[in-house]
Amino acid sequence: MRTHDAGNHPHERARQLIDRQLIEGIEMEERRWLEDHLGACETCAARWASTEAALTALKSISIPVPHGLAASTSLRVRENAVRLSNKRARNIALIAGCAISWAAGVASAPLVWRVCEWAGTSLSLPRIVWETGFFCWWLVPAAAAGLIIFWVNARAEREEMNGTLWTGSRPNGW
């Protein structure tokens, strides 16, 4: 249902086209019609001019950028790039160490099993004891290595955090 009379219709169309032109663009035919209408209608032309002026002013609004923002950010980014690079190197070393350890464990398992079995039999130990010994041989070094790696990583990250120069304000409660 139309809410405006025929006399207002061209103005309403012009208003819609002005907005559409600014937001998503209009067809050449519509543009020609709008130009003709703006040439003939002072009210719509004023509306177009004021909207254009407002949008130009919007672009001209100047924001003060804090002094040294780019430099301090760049410094933080560089420090973090080094930290990430170190972390990556540590992760590669960790993965390589785990892979070697796993391969060595698998390869030596039959031999170690026989050694444990021989030791258990020679010492007349219950089967559960030397089997536990075998599993410990598998688990304890891996657990110890894991703990050492965890400790080394934690220490490295702590040192990096302490060594990182904080160049911006701390996150606040905004």
Add this chain to the structure above:
Amino acid sequence: MDSAIHLFALAMEPESKALARGLRRRDPDLLSALIAQYEYRLFRYLLYLTGSEEAARDMFQETWLRVLARGHQYDGVSRFDSWLFSIARHLVIDSSRRRKMDSLDELLDTNQGGSAQEPQSSEGASPLAEYENTELAARISSILARLPSVYREVLLLRFQEDLSLKEIAGIIKTPLATVKSRLYRGLSAARELMEEVQP
């Protein structure tokens, strides 16, 4: 017109691809250049989003740290500034959620019936007001501050950052139709406010 856009896109392609490669390598020189290049635009966007110079400064740094960490996610096809603004916006929303708020609207529309605060400098005076170069710019600033954040954001992205509707939809993760609807309503609301404050 379409062919011109296509040619422009082709000409731009190697640059954005090189950018993507540099970001994957975490090239610090490239990042420093990007920080300098986008300093003003990103800070301005964050200032409007957060309404606080201090918060905008923090978010600015966090955004670039995120770019460093997630640089491999930039595809080199889309515009870098859209991707950058998208990251910045997510960080602001995450930060607002950490403050027990559900959305950007709640972060910005904290008082007075949905009106956002005008960006404030650390000294308490509006950084916009300090640097307004024309009377009209002053009025626009005040109108922007009074607009609901959902309208203000799309208006700024469209008319200040000159982003396309599709790019805006990508940044704010909203359907294109919603972006258009917000732009029309935002423009209309801004016009009404302008008429109210007409000298």
